Amino acid sequence: MTVRMNNVGIVVEDLTATVEFFRALGLELEGRMMVEGEWAGRVTGLGDQQVEIAMMVTPDGHSRLELSRFIEPAVVADHRRAPVNALGYLRVMFELDDLDAALARIEPYGAELVSTEVVQFEDVYRLCYVRGPEGILVGLAEALR
Template sequence: MALKRMDNIGIVVEDLEVTIDFFRELGLELEGRATIEGEWAGRVSGLGDQHVEIAMMRTPDGHSRLELSRFLTPRVVEDHRSAPVNALGYLRVMFTVDNIDETLERLRASGAQLVGEVVDYKDVYRLCYIRGPEGLLIGLAQELT
């Protein structure tokens, strides 16, 4: 049996509304919101009794999704938001944009901060990392071809 697709990437946040607004500004669409709780959810996650608010964000092409989760119970136990780009584990999400300079300008108004600088990679991409809401590390790429 073959792998069919990647459904989504999950990110745990404290402020769901601010994070939704930020990813909307980036260009993702809010696909839906839900509350996840109950015995079945605890069996899947291994957390037992849980109560989580989620928002599913979709890229404009409809192929990729970002699941934003705000845990009400149990409480968050780790915080990796300030980890540097060489930390072990999940690192960042990378999005391709039409114009990196315009995107940066829009996202700065929403509190994004450039991590390093915008660089050209072999005349193929312009790339940068930003810190978004709650310090989330996000990559931006602009195809130059």
């Protein structure tokens, strides 16, 4: 049996700002469109819905991030500032070639380190969590080998 992850989805309020943040991180905008109607609601269980989505893809084409802005129905919960030990969706993590350069690129888009430093795990990774637009939690890792 073959299993492959297609994408991770994040619901946001400001789709344009979030797209620009992930572009600065190094992802590419694959497409942006409206998804609406009763058929879409049958998938999500939300009934008739209207959602604007932007699909981001990593440069290697293997990983995707679906950013969604719900117009109808209204958003009912907000977990963006949940602490790292909260149940449910936590974060998405990206491995980068140059963590310091990535941090410099995303800082103008509001990225802030969750801790006060980038931490090294043995001789394997340099790691950190940042809060991006709207408090979205993003993990960043740089392999040291």
